[in-house]
Amino acid sequence: MTEHLRLPPRLRRGDTIGLFCPAGPVQDVGRLQAGIRLIKDQGFEIKLCGAHGPSDGYLADSDEQRAASLHGLWADEEVRALLAIRGGYGCLRLLDRLDWDLLSRRPKFLIGFSDVTVLLNTLVDRAGIVTVHGPMVTTLSRYDEDVMCSLFRLLTGHFEEHIRSKKVEVLRGGVGRGRLIGGNLTTLAHLLGTPWECSWEGKILVIEDTGEPLYRIDRMLTQLALAGRFEQLAGLLIGEFDVGSDSITNLRLQEAVWSRVLELAPAGYPIWGCFPVGHGKRNLALPLGMEMIMDSGSGSLHLLADSVVFI
Numbered sequence: 160m161t162e163h164l165r166l167p168p169r170l171r172r173g174d175t176i177g178l179f180c181p182a183g184p185v186q187d188v189g190r191l192q193a194g195i196r197l198i199k200d201q202g203f204e205i206k207l208c209g210a211h212g213p214s215d216g217y218l219a220d221s222d223e224q225r226a227a228s229l230h231g232l233w234a235d236e237e238v239r240a241l242l243a244i245r246g247g248y249g250c251l252r253l254l255d256r257l258d259w260d261l262l263s264r265r266p267k268f269l270i271g272f273s274d275v276t277v278l279l280n281t282l283v284d285r286a287g288i289v290t291v292h293g294p295m296v297t298t299l300s301r302y303d304e305d306v307m308c309s310l311f312r313l314l315t316g317h318f319e320e321h322i323r324s325k326k327v328e329v330l331r332g333g334v335g336r337g338r339l340i341g342g343n344l345t346t347l348a349h350l351l352g353t354p355w356e357c358s359w360e361g362k363i364l365v366i367e368d369t370g371e372p373l374y375r376i377d378r379m380l381t382q383l384a385l386a387g388r389f390e391q392l393a394g395l396l397i398g399e400f401d402v403g404s405d406s407i408t409n410l411r412l413q414e415a416v417w418s419r420v421l422e423l424a425p426a427g428y429p430i431w432g433c434f435p436v437g438h439g440k441r442n443l444a445l446p447l448g449m450e451m452i453m454d455s456g457s458g459s460l461h462l463l464a465d466s467v468v469f470i
Contacts, residue, residue: 164466166289166464166468166470167470170239170316172201172202176205176241177242178205178208178242179232181228181250181278182219182243183217183249184217184218185244185245185297186213186245190300194298194300201307210224217248222252222253226253226257233265241269241270242271245297246295246343247274249274251346251350253278259285259286266288270310272293272343272442275342276342277346280342280350284357288448289467290448291313291446292436293310293442293443309444318444320461324441326433327434330421330430331421331430332429333428335392335453336451336452337363337394338466339365339450340358340362340364341365341366341447343368344367344376345368345379359391360391363393363453364394365396365434367398368438369399369402370401373416380416381419381423384424389425390425393428395420396431396460400437413432431453431455431458446467449467450463451463
């Protein structure tokens with residue numbers, strides 16, 4: 160990873176945000192339109208690129224066209240940030256098709272979560288650019304004001320340096336310090352053993368997932384442990400894990416995930432549960448690649464802005 164990570168230039172009201180589908184196709188046009196309205200309500204222009212309509216397949220377009228959409232928006236001087244329209248499988252197929260020199264030369268914010276985890280962490284590791292794990296266009300309309308504020312304050316350079324949530328559960332106390340990586344557990348597991356796997360050494364890891372039964376989550380967590388990745392961490396943030404709308408079932412799943420993580424993760428760093436990220440209604444924007452301090456005493460995640468170079 161590049162020694163000095165760069166924070167892309169902050170946005171100003173009136174700037175253009177590029178929207179594209181790097182993975183799956185749009186499934187709900189109404190949610191896309193609602194997300195676009197919310198972006199415009201925040202004072203930004205939008206530029207749509209590539210296929211962004213419903214499709215019968217599981218990919219929004221061919222690999223070549225999805226990569227071209229990303230390249231086109233990145234090279235466009237009018238576009239100041241790129242926001243994924245949705246996730247779904249597909250970003251893994253783009254990695255060896257992307258122009259990493261272009262991406263590194265022209266730092267811009269890339270925002271998304273779920274399958275976009277692949278692109279976010281690889282940009283941090285390969286291009287030395289801070290990325291944003293946060294809402295996508297088709298999820299914007301489900302969030303409350305806190306989530307919306309966390310995203311647009313971060314993009315405009317006015318983000319909160321202390322992230323607190325009353326619902327955070329300190330599963331293991333202590334203080335940890337490191338650069339933030341992670342996101343969707345499934346996509347992180349799929350990167351193991353590939354040339355595109357990011358560095359885990361001394362990092363604070365955040366994980367979340369949706370629609371995965373406990374045995375699959377257990378399998379992925381065990382894979383990370385057997386690969387020695389948990390041994391390398393400085394801290395672990397466990398976000399939301401859910402398998403549907405039944406709150407009791409989801410609560411039991413969360414607790415089972417916490418229990419398995421505590422069995423697998425070696426002593427020496429803090430572990431928190433119920434961190435407000437995931438596929439549900441709580442998905443605070445987080446700058447991947449920025450150094451942070453997990454303070455279990457205060458339940459506060461302290462973002463160290465001086466750990467990155469402002470452009």
